[in-house]
Amino acid sequence: MKLKKILFSSTFITIVWIVLLCSIWELEALHIEQIKRTPEKVFPHLMQIFESIADPKIISNDQTSIELVLTNAYATLERAGIGFLIGALSGFILALLMKFSGIIEKIAFPYLMLIQMIPILGMAPIVFAITQDIGVSRIVISGVLTFYPVAANTLAGLKSVSAENENLFRSYSANVFQTYTKLYIPTSIPFLFTGLKISAPLAITASILVDTLQGGVGLGCLLSQSLKGGMSPFVFWQIIFLSAAIGILSLQVMVIAEKIIMSHKVRWNREKNKNLI
Amino acid sequence: MSNEITIKNVNMVYGEGGGHRELRNPARGTVALKDVNLDIKKGEFISLLGPSGCGKTTLLRIIANLQNQTSGNVEVAGGTPEQARKSRKYGIVFQSPVLQDWRTIRQNVELPLEISHYPKSKRHELSEAMLRLVGLEKFKDVYPNELSGGMQQRVGIARALIMQPEILLMDEPFSALDEFTRDKLQEDLLNIWSRSLCTVVFVTHNIAESVYLSDRVCVMSPRPGRLSAVIDIDLPRPRKLAMRDTVEFVEYVSKVRNSFEGI
Numbered sequence A: 001m002k003l004k005k006i007l008f009s010s011t012f013i014t015i016v017w018i019v020l021l022c023s024i025w026e027l028e029a030l031h032i033e034q035i036k037r038t039p040e041k042v043f044p045h046l047m048q049i050f051e052s053i054a055d056p057k058i059i060s061n062d063q064t065s066i067e068l069v070l071t072n073a074y075a076t077l078e079r080a081g082i083g084f085l086i087g088a089l090s091g092f093i094l095a096l097l098m099k100f101s102g103i104i105e106k107i108a109f110p111y112l113m114l115i116q117m118i119p120i121l122g123m124a125p126i127v128f129a130i131t132q133d134i135g136v137s138r139i140v141i142s143g144v145l146t147f148y149p150v151a152a153n154t155l156a157g158l159k160s161v162s163a164e165n166e167n168l169f170r171s172y173s174a175n176v177f178q179t180y181t182k183l184y185i186p187t188s189i190p191f192l193f194t195g196l197k198i199s200a201p202l203a204i205t206a207s208i209l210v211d212t213l214q215g216g217v218g219l220g221c222l223l224s225q226s227l228k229g230g231m232s233p234f235v236f237w238q239i240i241f242l243s244a245a246i247g248i249l250s251l252q253v254m255v256i257a258e259k260i261i262m263s264h265k266v267r268w269n270r271e272k273n274k275n276l277i
Numbered sequence B: 001m002s003n004e005i006t007i008k009n010v011n012m013v014y015g016e017g018g019g020h021r022e023l024r025n026p027a028r029g030t031v032a033l034k035d036v037n038l039d040i041k042k043g044e045f046i047s048l049l050g051p052s053g054c055g056k057t058t059l060l061r062i063i064a065n066l067q068n069q070t071s072g073n074v075e076v077a078g079g080t081p082e083q084a085r086k087s088r089k090y091g092i093v094f095q096s097p098v099l100q101d102w103r104t105i106r107q108n109v110e111l112p113l114e115i116s117h118y119p120k121s122k123r124h125e126l127s128e129a130m131l132r133l134v135g136l137e138k139f140k141d142v143y144p145n146e147l148s149g150g151m152q153q154r155v156g157i158a159r160a161l162i163m164q165p166e167i168l169l170m171d172e173p174f175s176a177l178d179e180f181t182r183d184k185l186q187e188d189l190l191n192i193w194s195r196s197l198c199t200v201v202f203v204t205h206n207i208a209e210s211v212y213l214s215d216r217v218c219v220m221s222p223r224p225g226r227l228s229a230v231i232d233i234d235l236p237r238p239r240k241l242a243m244r245d246t247v248e249f250v251e252y253v254s255k256v257r258n259s260f261e262g263i
């Protein structure tokens, strides 16, 4: 019984996953080593990547490889963060407006889907043409991708308020402001976080992807440069690992924020929280 | 004694222009209430008794101004139902407790006071008293999902009474509870009512419950929903649970049961 408990504990499963993925990686690296002349340029060992982080060799602008990667990561993260905040805020406000007025919902909601369908790489030149500034475009695109999951999930949350609860507030003759602040918005908070958890990694991925379209500072820009060669091959791998780490971290930040906001021992109605994206 | 609630020739037809489009029956509207006439006196405990679908909830919601009747006239606390609602003349309790998960018990009970902009000290004073009345003073700082169904329903009652309303409207408040809890809450409700002196309109489909609690039982029948009998319950008060085993009580129960038509 006890063994079973350990076997299915989430930490154990995580460890198994990590070991499994690392072994596959190393097997492939060994294989490449056999057939290529410069294997570290094609598929390095994990250890080589980690060693490269500590490598003090200056590769560009007085920076070591990891310093270079981190500087660029900061720029990307900043744009993604600003875009995420703007997108989340406007998604939340639009959801409130759609709940408040059926007409606004009818006008806006069916077309919100369209935003999701335009490929990011297609959207980027359009946004760039409008804003005339690549930095601003990157922020806008992160925002646009954040917007829909937040708006749709929050709206679902606002609509999950029971008729009895609405009747209760009507019986108190509560005004619109009170009904929203004391009923609709608190009910929608767990749904809002579902949206934020979907959006946060999305905003970062989008930001990196749009970086690749033009030069400048940013993880994506550095990524394209490193692919073209001329730089230490390990820069590429550092970017890949750091991007993954940032994505996971952004999700964790949302999870922690959710826990703080719902810090009281409330078991929010989880079943209601499985909703559309 | 003067009337608290007067219901004159009230009809309610669903799906004939009124109501939500998607719920409308295209063939013919549902007659939920047909020619209902009823006077409820101040301080009276009255129950609306009947099988499901006979229009009990509909009648209660019309009194509460949560919906409008198709025709007829309703007066509540000397004005229209809308005036009564706006001046917070009634408190309402539903079948489910309808508590807010993110508020503590005390905060839940204080909700109507918050909406009416009572100052914090006054809110605390009133909620302390209400929670004591329903026997939950020890639980004021816990969250609703830590309480049993019966306790949650007590919170709902405390919340409905905290504005000291003239009228208490209850829609099958105990029907989701187990029998032991229900017995206890029925007895407690009578105690609370005898102290608050409000008028109670209590919806139920349980015959013994209506006889035990009420001064008058209004028997309702379905298709079309109507008031088919009003039976005075002349049992002495205060009433104890043991009273349900007396001959008089059993006779009232069978009298009420025999007054149903067309079921």
Ligand SMILES: Nc1ncnc2c1ncn2[C@@H]1O[C@H](COP(=O)(O)OP(=O)(O)O)[C@@H](O)[C@H]1O
Residues within 6 Å of the ligand: B014, B015, B019, B020, B023, B030, B031, B032, B050, B051, B052, B053, B054, B055, B056, B057, B058, B059, B225
């Ligand atoms: N919103 C509504 N739209 C259409 N029909 C309704 C609506 N509410 C209730 N009804 C119908 O009216 C009748 C009475 O309902 P209700 O008042 O809920 O009865 P009860 O509370 O006694 O069970 C039922 O036949 C029900 O189907």
Ligand SMILES: [Mg+2]
Residues within 6 Å of the ligand: B056, B057, B058
């Ligand atoms: Mg009902």
